[in-house]
Amino acid sequence: MFMDKTNKVHHKLSHDILDGMADWVRVIDKNGMVIYENQTMKNEIGFDSLGKSCYFSLGSSCTCKKCITETTFATGATSEKEQTIGNRVFSIKSSPVKDSDGDIYAVVEVFRDVTRERNLEREVLKRNKMMNKDLKYSRAIQKKILPTRGNYGSVSIDYIYSPSEVLSGDMFDVFKIDDRYTGIYISDVVGHGVTASILTIFVRQTMRAIMDMTTKPSKVLSELHKSFLDLNFDDDKYFTIIYGVLDNKEKTFTYANAGHNSMPLFINKEGIHILENSGYPICYLFDKIEYEEKTINVEKDNKILFYTDGIIELRNRFGEEFGIDRLQKSIEDKKCNIIESIQHAMDEFHYDVPQDDIALLQVSIN
Template identity: 55%
Template sequence: MIRQKEKLTSRQKIKGHRTLTYDILDGMVDWVRVINNNGIIIYANKSMEEALGKNIVGAKCYSVFGKSCPCVRCITDTTVSTGEIAEKEEEIGDKIYSIKSSPVRDIDDNIYAVVEVFRDVTRERKLEKEIIKKNEKMSKDLAFARKIQKTILPKKGSYGSIDVDYLYSPSEMLSGDMFDICRIDQDHIGIYISDVVGHGVTASIMTMFVKQSMAGITSEYLSPSKAISQLHKNFLDLNLDDENYFTIFYGVINTKNNTFTYVNGGHNSIPLLIKDDKVSFLEATGYPITSLFNEVKYEEQAIKLDKDDKILLYTDGIIEAKNEDKELFGIDRLVQTVKNSDKDLINSIKEKIDEFKYDELEDDFTILQLKVI
């Protein structure tokens, strides 16, 4: 009698576990159904029955979705034949479902049915489409901005007694580097190179400020120090945060007597003078264009230029290129490359950096060469 009661209790426990399993499945928001090897639905949970009707049990797996024949890609067949979990996405009505099928095995490890779980991913897919659409628009806008940014760069070639060549390569679609050649009057040409902190959209917008401001300033001030001091005042009017700043090197060439007068606004990529196969630095002191200072004065320096002299201006993307060991290309390698170059200087530098660097450049890459002709 006691053994019969214990046996009954065990049966009750098993029955309770089975009831719990169905309660769990019926409590799921996802649709769950079980399909036998003949493609017949032998179980559907409450969520699926409420959505499709209670008569789906006993029906063909595809017919409950209004189809007259099996799916082109039937993941139930895939799971039965391979014993592996299979997945796909399918539109059902006005919704998109992610469907995953898993094998159901008997005690002999034979697959006798497949359980399918349908998860509604409509919202996620709509969001993905919206993001893709917005990204496509943003990419078009960036491509247009890049085209404009490249279009406003100065032309290569002769500017009176000065020949100009350059290499311009943004690390992203838009650059924080800017340079220009400004014909001030019949005897004077202004040249500057600028490097905005950061890169991308924000930095590129700042380069537009630099170009627009310098276009007006160079025609008003012949003195480089006065010109950059005025640029600093214009920058203060923007009321930007301290982290927004840029460096600039600006010089004026007198084409009548071939003198070059210049100032350095915190540009740590000190330009090089190549004269008679010797390399020297065009050094001058001065602060970057930043809101940290209310008024800044810049020290002017002047040099005499002769025929075939070259001035090399560049941004820190050149000297901060890294190799596999995170070693910087550095100023010494740049100077050595310049000294050893027996052909086109800009291409020599590019080739050396391409050989040296391990990965894509992390910063914008700009070289500007001026040659007295």
């Protein structure tokens, strides 16, 4: 008597648990007939489907294209699929029900409503598609504002430009100040992506706005720092820049460095020389910064190579960096095309997608 009573309690408890579940639960026999369904499923489909075919209760007039119940009967393994029922999407899992001999005599199916998750996924995909479209458009604009390869009066330029992401934090520019002076800079914004790319636009527009104020690079960088402070960005936003002015009359190049650790290379008939200089980056740590200028003499066919640290820090499969020595070695033969030689050296050295933006600007004195 006690065992019978206990079994009845357990049986009722099992039904109460199943009926209390938010998921639909039903059991299908070998003939494809419904032999049990929980109360949640009965309430939501609106009728009792006991004794009816498994597909009838799902509003279908024929068997499913992918019947996971048949798969479970045939293999004895759990099977899963997703199916749209009405205006809802369900994740359905079928599991075997075995007798004391281990033979499968039924399959239990659990239906979990995943409509909200799938709607959210579709919305995310839609937004991502729109965002990717915007990013591609922004990248096209960023590339469009790069200086055109070719002659700029007293100089001619060529370059390598390769963002590590869709948008880059590296930017360079060459502009004619007047018939005598030409301004040249390269900058590297901390980070990558949208924020970094917006800062590159700020650098470009600000440099072009203040370049007529003075031909002294140190003064221009100080004014650039002032303009940056007005943006009120977070303290972790900053950038480095080297700016120089070519005096076509005096045949000199005067430059100042705002924290840029990739020193330009000056190439003349004597060899390759590093144009060392130092200075603080454009950041919020200082209210006012003064920069030091240095000047070199230049002649026709001399070259100045500006670059960002993405080239120097490029790594091979052994974790070795490309480094300044490899960069110099790749351009030692001054008779060859320097840009092609550097690109070839980088392609031969690294084995994976670069982790940082790469920018290199070659300025040739005409």
